[in-house]
Amino acid sequence: MKIILLSGSIYAIPSLHFLAGQNMIEAVVSVGDVNKYNMQLEQTSKHINIPFVRLNKDQLLTDFKTLLLETSPDLVLVFGLGCKVPSELFTIPKKGFYNVHFSLLPAYRGHSPVFWQLKNGETTGGVTIHKINEKFDDGPILAQKTVTIFPGDSYGIFSARLGIESTMLIGNAMMELNTQGEVFLTEQDKEKITYAPAPSLGDLKIHWETQTAKEIECLVNAGNPDYGGAVALLRGQPIHILEVNMALLNNPNPGG
Numbered sequence: 001m002k003i004i005l006l007s008g009s010i011y012a013i014p015s016l017h018f019l020a021g022q023n024m025i026e027a028v029v030s031v032g033d034v035n036k037y038n039m040q041l042e043q044t045s046k047h048i049n050i051p052f053v054r055l056n057k058d059q060l061l062t063d064f065k066t067l068l069l070e071t072s073p074d075l076v077l078v079f080g081l082g083c084k085v086p087s088e089l090f091t092i093p094k095k096g097f098y099n100v101h102f103s104l105l106p107a108y109r110g111h112s113p114v115f116w117q118l119k120n121g122e123t124t125g126g127v128t129i130h131k132i133n134e135k136f137d138d139g140p141i142l143a144q145k146t147v148t149i150f151p152g153d154s155y156g157i158f159s160a161r162l163g164i165e166s167t168m169l170i171g172n173a174m175m176e177l178n179t180q181g182e183v184f185l186t187e188q189d190k191e192k193i194t195y196a197p198a199p200s201l202g203d204l205k206i207h208w209e210t211q212t213a214k215e216i217e218c219l220v221n222a223g224n225p226d227y228g229g230a231v232a233l234l235r236g237q238p239i240h241i242l243e244v245n246m247a248l249l250n251n252p253n254p255g256g
Contacts, residue, residue, distance in 0.1 A: 001024055001074045001075060001095075001174055001177075001178045002024065002026050002071070002072070002073045002074045002075075003019060003024045003025055003026060003073060003074065003075050003076070003077050003174070004025075004026050004027050004028075004029060004067070004068070004071065004073045004075075004076045004077070004093075005019070005025060005027070005028045005029070005076075005077050005079060006029045006030075006031070006076050006077065006078045006079070006081055006085075006097075007028065007029075007030060007038075007041060007077075007078070007079040007080050007081065008030045008031060008032055008035075008037060008038040008041065008080055008081060008082055009037055009038075009041065009079055009080025009163075010036075010037040010038075010040050010041060010163075011079075011080060011102075011159050011160065011162065011163035011166075012041060012079040012080055012100070012163065012166075013040065013041060013044050013163065014163050014164050014166065014167050015077075015079065015100070015163070015166050015167050015170050016028065016041070016044060016045065016048075016050070017044070017048070017167075018167040018168075018170070018171060019077075019170070019171075020048050020050055022171070024174070025050050026051070026071050026073055027050065027051040027052070027053060027067065027071065028041065028042075028045045028050055028051070028052045028053070029052075029053045029054075029055060029064060029067070030042065030052070030053070030054050030055070031054075031055050031056065031057055031059075031060065031081060031082070031083060032056065032057070032082065032083075033056075034054075037080075038054075042054070053067065057083050060083075060085070060086055060089070061086050061088060061089070064089070065088075065089060065092070068089065068092040068093065069092065072094075073093045073094075074093060074094045074095050074178070075093050075094070075095040075096065075097070075098060075174070075177070076089075076093050076096075076097045076098070077097075077098055077099075077100065077170070078097060078098065078099040078100065078132060079099075079100040079166075080100075081099075082111075084136065085097055085132055087133075087134050090132070090133075095177060095178075096131055096132070097131070097132040098129055098130065098131055098132065098142060098173075098177075099129070099130055099131075099132050099137070099139070100127065100128075100129055100166055100170065101113065101127070101128045101129075101130065101137055102114050102125065102126075102127060102159065102162045103117065103125060103126060103128060103196065104124075104125065104126040104128060104144055104146060105128040105130060105137055105141060105144075105188055106137075106188040106189055106190070106192050106193040106194070107192060107193075107194045108125075108194055108195070108196040109136060109137035109138070109193060109194070109195050109196060110136065110137065110195045110196040110197050110198075111196065111197055111198040112196050112197065112198050112199055113125075113196040114155055114158060114159050114162070114222075115155060115196065115199055115222045115223070115226075115227065116196040116199075116222070117149065117158075117196075118149065118153065118154075118155060118158065118218055118221050118222035119199075119203075119218050119219050119222040120218070121214065121215070121218045122149055123148070123149055124146055124147065124148055124149060125146075125147050125149050125158065125162070126144060126145055126146045126147050126162075127144065127145050127147065127162055127165055127166050127169055128141055128143070128144045129141070129142045129143045129144070129169060129170065129173050130142060130188075131182075131185060138188065139188075140182075140185040140186055140187050140188065141185065141186050141187075141188060142173050142176075142177065142182075142184060142185055143169055143172065143173040143176075143184070144169075145165055145169045147161060147162055147165050152221065153221060154221045154222075154224040154225070154243075155221065155222055155223065155224055155225065155226050155227070156224060156225050156226065159226075199223075199227060201231065204219070204223055204227055204228075204229075204230055204231045205230070205231045205232070206219060206220075206230050206231065206232045206241070208232075213246045214246070216230070216244065217244050217245075217246055220241050220242065220243065220244045223240075223242075224242045224243065225242065228240045228242075229241050229242035229243075
């Protein structure tokens with residue numbers, strides 16, 4: 001199977017190594033300006049001699065479409081793209097476009113599933129591979145894997161583990177898709193949909209008066225490092241908190 005990886009995520013690097021080792025990667029395409037995430041993806045691609053192409057969003061229907069027509073991939077694997085794939089491209093790869101999403105869809109659809117899973121104190125998350133349609137994170141599911149969220153997991157730690165767990169899930173899913181077609185695709189349960197939008201500044205703010213110690217710990221972990229941690233005020237100045245530990249106090253008010 002010939003695959004083009006459409007990604008801007010550092011967490012796609014383990015899967016890039018895996019697919020390259022299977023001689024399945026034709027090229028890596030990243031959309032957007034250079035940043036700390038896609039720069040490492042570019043460096044890895046060049047190190048293992050995989051063609052890397054950087055485009056802007058407007059070039060998806062021009063340069064990227066031309067690349068698809070010239071290379072005739074079996075499939076495009078989307079892994080942390082950050083923008084919508086134009087529907088005009090869906091039928092060019094023989095098997096279409098598939099997306100790697102860091103939640104157990106249909107739960108936590110959207111831009112920031114890992115943040116909200118950690119902030120909400122979930123004990124399990126996972127990886128879903130689904131076919132892309134015209135709606136975000138809406139297409140039928142090809143494969144899923146549940147991954148435990150351990151106490152103290154930060155956004156970076158849990159995402160890195162999801163990236164590693166994605167490798168074998170992708171490998172098995174691509175093999176099934178190649179040999180048996182779309183027989184394993186299952187529609188998402190619309191009654192179980194929840195959403196995970198990009199967090200606002202208010203979502204990152206610590207509310208000392210109303211949040212429990214556990215809720216604050218979950219928020220701090222959810223923001224570390226991708227959102228700069230949780231936000232609090234110290235003497236009227238905003239500060240970012242990246243790590244906390246709960247303490248047990250037998251006498252929290254010794255002077256009272």
